[in-house]
Amino acid sequence: MRGLIVILALIPTLLGAQEADKSLYLLSPRHIETSIRHEIGVSIGTHWSKSQMWTTFTTVEDGVAYPEPVFSRVIGVGALTYEPRLRLLEYKSVASLSLDIPLTASFSVVDVLSGSRRKYSAEPLTEQEINSNIFSKERSGFLGLFHGEAGALLSLNFGQGATLENTKAIGWTVSAGYNYLRGPLFMNFFQDNKRSDYGQFMGWATPVGRLGMHIDRFVLYYMIGLNPTRVIYQTGSTFEPQIEMTRTYNRLSISVRLGR
Amino acid sequence: MNKWITLILVLLIGTTSCVDEIDLRPFELPSLTKSTVRRVEAFELDSALFVATDEGVMLLYGDEQILFDAGSYDELLEIEWTNAEVLYAPTTDIFWVIADSAFLRVGRNTFDLHYDRTNFYAPTKSYFDYALSPDGKLYRLGYYDEVWDPNSGSFFSDYMIGIYEFVGNPNNTWKETQTDLGVNSKFLADPTFVFAENGDLIINTNPVYVVTSFNQSEVVADSISKTGSGFKFRTSYQPYLSETGHMYGLFSEPTFLTPVVAVVDHALNEEEVRLHALDENCEMPSSSQGAVKLLDWQSDQARFFVQVFSSPQTGESEELGYIMTFDLASDQCSLRSLRSHPDLKWSEGINDLDILEDKVYIGTREELMVYDLNTDDVTSYLFNAIENLSVQ
Numbered sequence: 001m002r003g004l005i006v007i008l009a010l011i012p013t014l015l016g017a018q019e020a021d022k023s024l025y026l027l028s029p030r031h032i033e034t035s036i037r038h039e040i041g042v043s044i045g046t047h048w049s050k051s052q053m054w055t056t057f058t059t060v061e062d063g064v065a066y067p068e069p070v071f072s073r074v075i076g077v078g079a080l081t082y083e084p085r086l087r088l089l090e091y092k093s094v095a096s097l098s099l100d101i102p103l104t105a106s107f108s109v110v111d112v113l114s115g116s117r118r119k120y121s122a123e124p125l126t127e128q129e130i131n132s133n134i135f136s137k138e139r140s141g142f143l144g145l146f147h148g149e150a151g152a153l154l155s156l157n158f159g160q161g162a163t164l165e166n167t168k169a170i171g172w173t174v175s176a177g178y179n180y181l182r183g184p185l186f187m188n189f190f191q192d193n194k195r196s197d198y199g200q201f202m203g204w205a206t207p208v209g210r211l212g213m214h215i216d217r218f219v220l221y222y223m224i225g226l227n228p229t230r231v232i233y234q235t236g237s238t239f240e241p242q243i244e245m246t247r248t249y250n251r252l253s254i255s256v257r258l259g260r
Numbered sequence: 261m262n263k264w265i266t267l268i269l270v271l272l273i274g275t276t277s278c279v280d281e282i283d284l285r286p287f288e289l290p291s292l293t294k295s296t297v298r299r300v301e302a303f304e305l306d307s308a309l310f311v312a313t314d315e316g317v318m319l320l321y322g323d324e325q326i327l328f329d330a331g332s333y334d335e336l337l338e339i340e341w342t343n344a345e346v347l348y349a350p351t352t353d354i355f356w357v358i359a360d361s362a363f364l365r366v367g368r369n370t371f372d373l374h375y376d377r378t379n380f381y382a383p384t385k386s387y388f389d390y391a392l393s394p395d396g397k398l399y400r401l402g403y404y405d406e407v408w409d410p411n412s413g414s415f416f417s418d419y420m421i422g423i424y425e426f427v428g429n430p431n432n433t434w435k436e437t438q439t440d441l442g443v444n445s446k447f448l449a450d451p452t453f454v455f456a457e458n459g460d461l462i463i464n465t466n467p468v469y470v471v472t473s474f475n476q477s478e479v480v481a482d483s484i485s486k487t488g489s490g491f492k493f494r495t496s497y498q499p500y501l502s503e504t505g506h507m508y509g510l511f512s513e514p515t516f517l518t519p520v521v522a523v524v525d526h527a528l529n530e531e532e533v534r535l536h537a538l539d540e541n542c543e544m545p546s547s548s549q550g551a552v553k554l555l556d557w558q559s560d561q562a563r564f565f566v567q568v569f570s571s572p573q574t575g576e577s578e579e580l581g582y583i584m585t586f587d588l589a590s591d592q593c594s595l596r597s598l599r600s601h602p603d604l605k606w607s608e609g610i611n612d613l614d615i616l617e618d619k620v621y622i623g624t625r626e627e628l629m630v631y632d633l634n635t636d637d638v639t640s641y642l643f644n645a646i647e648n649l650s651v652q
Contacts (some may be wrong), residue, residue: 052290053282055647056284056646056647060289063288063289063291063329063447064286064287064288064289064566065286065287065288065289065442065646066286067284067285067286067287067646068284125643130640130642130643131294133289133291135643137648172265226278227278227279228279228280228282229279229280229281229282230279230280230282231281231282231283232281232282232283232284233283233284234284234285234286236286242374246324
């Protein structure tokens, strides 16, 4: 979010001084087809993300409770993205500001895990279990497969790909915004995991930043979580502080421009 | 182009370095709350809670939890919690528990149990009251002598008040200050007292004494006689000095069998003592047992727990009891019900309770439970602790 604010703050500096010479073009709803760009992207094995900490998984040893973070994790095997990019503002043919909406469907393995990779069960605890100092339960098997993403990014584009008219060989895009992830889309039907039990762990939004390099009609993107959380915890077996980074996002993808 | 690349890299490095941090700390499991709870005392203004169970003592300072397990502190097993006086000194974060001759001090790094073996003046042994000074010292009040003037022609004598500061040495529990302040035997009662914020010690009897300074060589005090219809005033229990200058107290010491019937109210001047009868101002539910515990004071408002008796024999009741708020300034009274819950169906199992912020901590025969006043939900404290105590 702070990245987005920085980018927005830079706009007047980058473009404001040029307003007087009419080099600045705003999006015209009547000619929207000249301001929109469509991309299709793929990533294979370079896509993974973790949600924020949802709750804790607590084990008890010798009267001491050891809480670990519980989070959702997606590991993408392969993902396909369709991304409309709407140029809101253009500066000559050199640069532009665009609103990008990457929509992704991913074949991925989705799980809800603890820091020590125990598979967190959302099944309610019984009074007997609490009396027996059992405060967290494990399930078996992964939670489900496939997840979807929808993002909203504000991007600054320079050089190739920044405007229709730009003829530079290489271009750059830097973006910031939010990406919403939802998964698994299909529960693991080999296990008795109910979707209703895990509803609270199935959707999260994370602030992301993205860097893109345009070469001709191809774009190489790297998207990363901007505001991860470092969770420090201990387990009863190690006693040493452990670190789990949550609210993370990583994806390297390649896209191709459709049309002009 | 290089400047743009530099700008992009600076932006990326800058934004990805915004890392939040959460520290999950291991904590001692408050399993002692899964036993019979004997005492629950909350100190609302200071967010402090004291809980005594058959397996030990738990202190809460906000979210911080301190446990004294009776397995390690077996002295705790000897204390009779039900009738003990529990005080809290916010300046030192120390809880004081006074149970007969046992004086327990507990806090974050404090555990001290002292037995008082002082041979006090025999007729007054049971007439003591305790209060903490603003700097957290424990004081006790009692009579140190009885004086009868043979020439007065009266059967009445004067009981002389002594002020005792707790020193807690093995051979010397108290530092005594003998005063020339007396209570005539026709008003003889258990004098109670409080400290005002400025350190004045106010003795709540007839006459009322405002002791502005005292040491073993000199005591400076003003006396305020209580006259008129309030002339019968002798003392009041669990006194509280409100910021509006009223000294409030209970007409009798409440227990779960003998509820409070009235609040005694007098200003620190010669105005009459007023009695605010609870049943005249508050419409008590017919099923209630009356106000059995004073929970707290906020200015001129007192909150009481009004018990409703229910048991497996009487059948499930919709209410466990009520929180009664009584505004002494206007004699306005309101009741807020505590609803029964599948995990706490009957009030019979409630041993004690108190309020801290929007939660009622209920000590039952089986465990400490938490009643959320926002949702009317009741949960086990132990289970709540797992959810709430870990994140620092």
